[in-house]
Amino acid sequence: MRLSRFFLPLLKENPAEAQIVSHRLMLRTGMIRQEAAGIYAWLPLGLKVLKKIEKIVEEEMTRAGAIQLLMPTLQLADLWRESGRYEDYGQEMLRIKDRHEREMLYGPTNEEMITEIFRGTVRSYKDLPLNLFHIQWKFRDEQRPRFGVMRGREFLMKDAYSFDIDEASARKAYNRMFAAYLNTFSRMGLKAVPMRADTGPIGGDLSHEFIILAETGESAVFCHKDLVDMPAPGNDVDWDNLEGVFQERTALYAATEEMHDPEAFAKIPEDKQLSARGIEVGHIFYFGEKYSKPMRAVVNGPDGEITVHMGSYGVGVSRLLGAIIEASHDEAGIIWPESVAPFEVAIINLRQGDTACDAACEKAYKALTAAGRDVLYHDSDERAGAKFAAMDLIGVPWQLIIGPKGLADGQVEIKNRATGERLTVPFDEALAQLSKA
RNA sequence: CGGGGCGUAGCGCAGCCUGGUAGCGCGCCUGCUUCGGGAGCAGGAGGCCGGAGGUUCGAAUCCUCUCGCCCCGACCA
Numbered sequence: 001m002r003l004s005r006f007f008l009p010l011l012k013e014n015p016a017e018a019q020i021v022s023h024r025l026m027l028r029t030g031m032i033r034q035e036a037a038g039i040y041a042w043l044p045l046g047l048k049v050l051k052k053i054e055k056i057v058e059e060e061m062t063r064a065g066a067i068q069l070l071m072p073t074l075q076l077a078d079l080w081r082e083s084g085r086y087e088d089y090g091q092e093m094l095r096i097k098d099r100h101e102r103e104m105l106y107g108p109t110n111e112e113m114i115t116e117i118f119r120g121t122v123r124s125y126k127d128l129p130l131n132l133f134h135i136q137w138k139f140r141d142e143q144r145p146r147f148g149v150m151r152g153r154e155f156l157m158k159d160a161y162s163f164d165i166d167e168a169s170a171r172k173a174y175n176r177m178f179a180a181y182l183n184t185f186s187r188m189g190l191k192a193v194p195m196r197a198d199t200g201p202i203g204g205d206l207s208h209e210f211i212i213l214a215e216t217g218e219s220a221v222f223c224h225k226d227l228v229d230m231p232a233p234g235n236d237v238d239w240d241n242l243e244g245v246f247q248e249r250t251a252l253y254a255a256t257e258e259m260h261d262p263e264a265f266a267k268i269p270e271d272k273q274l275s276a277r278g279i280e281v282g283h284i285f286y287f288g289e290k291y292s293k294p295m296r297a298v299v300n301g302p303d304g305e306i307t308v309h310m311g312s313y314g315v316g317v318s319r320l321l322g323a324i325i326e327a328s329h330d331e332a333g334i335i336w337p338e339s340v341a342p343f344e345v346a347i348i349n350l351r352q353g354d355t356a357c358d359a360a361c362e363k364a365y366k367a368l369t370a371a372g373r374d375v376l377y378h379d380s381d382e383r384a385g386a387k388f389a390a391m392d393l394i395g396v397p398w399q400l401i402i403g404p405k406g407l408a409d410g411q412v413e414i415k416n417r418a419t420g421e422r423l424t425v426p427f428d429e430a431l432a433q434l435s436k437a
Numbered sequence: 438c439g440g441g442g443c444g445u446a447g448c449g450c451a452g453c454c455u456g457g458u459a460g461c462g463c464g465c466c467u468g469c470u471u472c473g474g475g476a477g478c479a480g481g482a483g484g485c486c487g488g489a490g491g492u493u494c495g496a497a498u499c500c501u502c503u504c505g506c507c508c509c510g511a512c513c514a
Binding site for chain 2: 019036143146406
């Protein structure tokens with residue numbers, strides 16, 4: 001992409017309404033634009049990152065055996081009356097009437113609807129286990145939206161729902177999501193710590209939140225330090241037997257504020273006690289028959305009717321952008337992990353209009369693009385300093401810097417955004433190096 | 438939902454107390470110079486002062502109502 005053809009409305013100054021760094025940077029880099037409290041338009045740069053995150057989530061869910069579908073944003077109130085949650089949910093639920101005065105709602109989550117889909121289509125225990133997920137916009141009419149996309153009213157969420165014949169099998173489904181989440185967040189360059197969590201209004205007795213440690217996190221969290229750097233289990237795991245992975249990650253103390261047990265925490269060796277703030281990016285629940293029973297989600301088993309055991313598993317997809325930025329930025333701007341960066345390489349032409357510079361940049365742009373890299377060519381006639389600042393701000397992982405002085409000797413520079421390291425190398429070598437994914 | 442605050446140019450703000458028809462910085466446009474970390478000079482465009490009523494000869498400024506947004510707290514993917 002040539003910057004001159006892209007839509008990238010950068011802001012030099014910080015908008016007054018943004019208090020935390022991720023919100024400020026998302027506004028300044030032109031990723032989002034607020035349209036109402038907690039409601040954002042996704043501008044091209046933000047959308048590119050959102051899509052990359054979405055794709056990683058899809059891939060890891062698929063790897064863990066979940067099947068993707070897509071449910072609507074609008075739901076009938078009657079469906080929620082079946083579970084009793086239409087009354088329970090309160091003001092957070094956005095209620096709407098259609099032209100026929102039918103009561104509807106903008107979905108804050110989809111347990112009822114997925115249960116309805118399941119009970120209407122699945123008849124036999126032989127079709128289980130089953131895990132269905134979708135990635136859809138949701139709306140919760142928060143009393144006080146804040147922190148940009150971290151706590152918006154409209155947000156993009158991945159939610160998966162598992163169906164099993166009994167608790168033992170459901171716990172295996174739970175463990176699969178548990179492992180998948182560790183892999184998912186790891187791919188985004190995040191260190192996510194699973195913590196025992198309150199099940200809240202969704203109910204159930206087994207639940208973990210996946211927490212990213214960040215100073216600006218919304219809640220206080222407490223855990224054993226060793227959990228933070230524990231590597232993700234990876235793809236080479238036995239998806240039917242993950243109890244070991246689960247035990248390994250849950251043996252050490254880790255809890256959010258609501259579930260915090262100061263006594264248990266005090267038993268951790270003092271140098272391993274970690275008291276910090278965290279951002280919740282995922283939440284998994286096992287809730288058994290909470291919805292399947294009142295909504296009659298049953299299958300035929302060998303010995304008669306079985307009420308299915310369910311779990312649900314959420315990932316805050318749009319929230320993850322904020323979380324990643326909170327975890328990865330410096331004074332100059334965002335430092336995107338390569339897996340989710342909006343562009344992989346930025347070409348900075350230090351002397352736009354100079355024949356040699358223009359030609360070299362064009363050649364590099366074509367070569368890298370042909371090699372499959374997502375390249376942003378800063379081809380405006382701004383001064384060098386402005387270009388550096390802009391590319392640092394939007395956080396492209398690699399910068400290919402081409403200027404008249406170096407070019408006279410056939411040299412260009414490669415800069416790593418994360419480390420700040422610069423390497424002067426021959427033009428062809430730079431292309432070869434940056435062509436590698 | 439309790440408490441506080443703010444709406445004036447694309448962004449950041451001053452002006453309001455003590456009414457006289459709007460200003461600064463950044464950005465934007467033109468030109469010249471400059472050209473390796475957000476350039477300099479000169480010229481220029483852009484605002485029914487969130488909206489509606491009212492008071493007044495006259496309202497960004499005073500009064501009433503309304504809408505929107507932000508912050509602290511309680512609540513939450």
